[in-house]
Amino acid sequence: MQTPCPSGPGCLSLSFAAAFLFQLNMLITSILILCAIAMLLYQLIQCLEHCYKKKI
Numbered sequence: 001m002q003t004p005c006p007s008g009p010g011c012l013s014l015s016f017a018a019a020f021l022f023q024l025n026m027l028i029t030s031i032l033i034l035c036a037i038a039m040l041l042y043q044l045i046q047c048l049e050h051c052y053k054k055k056i
């Protein structure tokens with residue numbers, strides 16, 4: 001079994017993988033936040049439309 005050394009090439013690829021996974025995590029989180037904002041805006045528009053139709 002090979003032990004990872006702090007300055008070896010294996011550690012470099014692990015750091016790239018960790019950075020990529022962190023970026024992917026941030027991307028997925030951003031998409032979920034945007035979806036939540038879109039859902040809230042849609043509900044607001046639906047409510048405003050309902051109130052507008054009720055007055056007419």
